[in-house]
Amino acid sequence: MKGYGQFCPVAKTAEIFAQRWTPLVVRELCFGPRRFTEIHSGVPLMSRALLVQRLMELEEAGVVATEPLAQGKLYRLTPAGEQLSGIVCLMSEWGQRHGQGRIAHEELDPTLLMWGMRRQIATSELPARDIVLRLEFRGIPRAHAARRYWWMILRRTDVEVCLKDPGAEVDVVLSADLEAFVRVWLGRKGLSDAMAEGEIALSGAPAKVAELKRVLRLRDAPDLRVLSFRPAA
Structure with missing residues (x-):
């Protein structure tokens, strides 16, 4: 994960959350635990390989936890990840008010x-x-x-x-x-x-x-x- 070389909390949050596709992956997980295919259904233009990479990065950052299943894994947000739901809601509200013309x-x-x-x-x-x-x-x-x-x-x-x-x-x-x-x-x-x-x-x-x-x-x-x-x- 690319860093900004700053100790600023905004920079540290951006290093985890502000990468391309990551907010949308978190958005999907905000609705509850998801299998890989369910997450990908919400971001179909994202390559499966990149989704695997982003999920690994989020797990390393303590935002996502996994639960083994008979086939595959179940992905869920950790308590730290659940706190990002507020950011996702704010992004949704901002986009509703200022981004729909795009x-x-x-x-x-x-x-x-x-x-x-x-x-x-x-x-x-x-x-x-x-x-x-x-x-x-x-x-x-x-x-x-x-x-x-x-x-x-x-x-x-x-x-x-x-x-x-x-x-x-x-x-x-x-x-x-x-x-x-x-x-x-x-x-x-x-x-x-x-x-x-x-x-x-x-x-x-x-x-x-x-x-x-x-x-x-x-x-x-x-x-x-x-x-x-x-x-x-």
Whole structure:
């Protein structure tokens, strides 16, 4: 790990946390223990070799601990690593307020959106029965054209994301321009305006649509979404 040659605490923190990709790796671990493949799903453009290197560096710095499994390892933040969650939240809030104008069309990745949605759904707030959502996106960058249709099964034990029809009865269909839905998901635009402008449509029984809006926290008016982390298992 490259150093700054200073004893300053800011420099020492930056030596560990401010390397390329490291904040995003820590972000993934803030949601609880993760297997290597789960971490990589949150940073798909990062090479697996570099992820291995960053995890080793974080472990050497006392930020990450590992637990052996029958196959592979489970990575979790140490108490020192958990304290970095405050920095990650501050970065998220700053980016929401000052960095969203920098989003380029080619950065609109439906896979990352679905992964981000999945990890921020509070399963404890879901009803006893499953909720099945089908998502149909348009305006997708060419590189992700094959990932237009998605299914999400929301249940108290887990949230399952599928690229193929799981065969379950669909409760709600969400059809949306990808960029518009990203803006609504981030809380930068209200759902009501996006629906009135034809950018997003929700179809299904009114009670189920209302329930889905509640569990996904899709607000009718703009309300910047604050990054929150579920307690580690």
